[in-house]
Amino acid sequence: MLTRRPFHSHIFALLLCLGLPLSAYGEIYKDYQPTEQQVVMTVIAVEPNYLDDYLTQLKRTWVRAMAVQKDLGFVVDYAVWTSDSANTPNVWLTITYENMAAMQPSKARYDQVNAEIEARYGDEEEALDAIAKGYEEIRKMVDHQIINRVEFID
Numbered sequence: 529m530l531t532r533r534p535f536h537s538h539i540f541a542l543l544l545c546l547g548l549p550l551s552a553y554g555e556i557y558k559d560y561q562p563t564e565q566q567v568v569m570t571v572i573a574v575e576p577n578y579l580d581d582y583l584t585q586l587k588r589t590w591v592r593a594m595a596v597q598k599d600l601g602f603v604v605d606y607a608v609w610t611s612d613s614a615n616t617p618n619v620w621l622t623i624t625y626e627n628m629a630a631m632q633p634s635k636a637r638y639d640q641v642n643a644e645i646e647a648r649y650g651d652e653e654e655a656l657d658a659i660a661k662g663y664e665e666i667r668k669m670v671d672h673q674i675i676n677r678v679e680f681i682d
Contacts, residue, residue, distance in 0.1 A: 563677045564627040565604060571671040573616040578666040582619070583608065585659045588652075594623065596644045602630065602637055617670045631674075 554560060574582045586608060594606035609620040625631045649656065 558681065560678050560680045563679055565676060566625045566628055566631060567675050567677070568623045568625070568631070569671075569673045569675055570621040570669065571617045571673075572619040572621065572667050573670050574619055574667045579610065579618060582663075582666055583610070585663070589656055589659055590621065592649060593641070593645060596641055596648065600637075600640060600644065602641070619667070 556562075591606075591608065594603065597603045598606060604624040604626055605622075606624065607622045609622065611618055646653075
């Protein structure tokens, strides 16, 4: 047997449904906050069967340059990420900076990094240039983003 609910119970249910989403909205610095550290993420699609070559060459170029910048204190960290299950894109490069200000270019930093790279690897300059020019044949830059981590506030 069907029983009819009073009309006011339907209105109450409707108001309840309308009111719940309003309380579910988050608010920055109340519910969460972005960290000051910034991560630059570059997304790359390496051609099939070239991933091993690309990573080996990347170690001799980009990884060395990032190691110099980390040693000099210009970056907090860097990483190379790959996925066994991704067809494309399949490589992600990340650079972590202390904050947005640390990302700003400066001639002094540029000169310091280049001098250190020259001191460490200067005798390989021609080979490294050839590697860098060969990247375009085996990879495509898919995306480049500046992201930051979110911390949730209890």
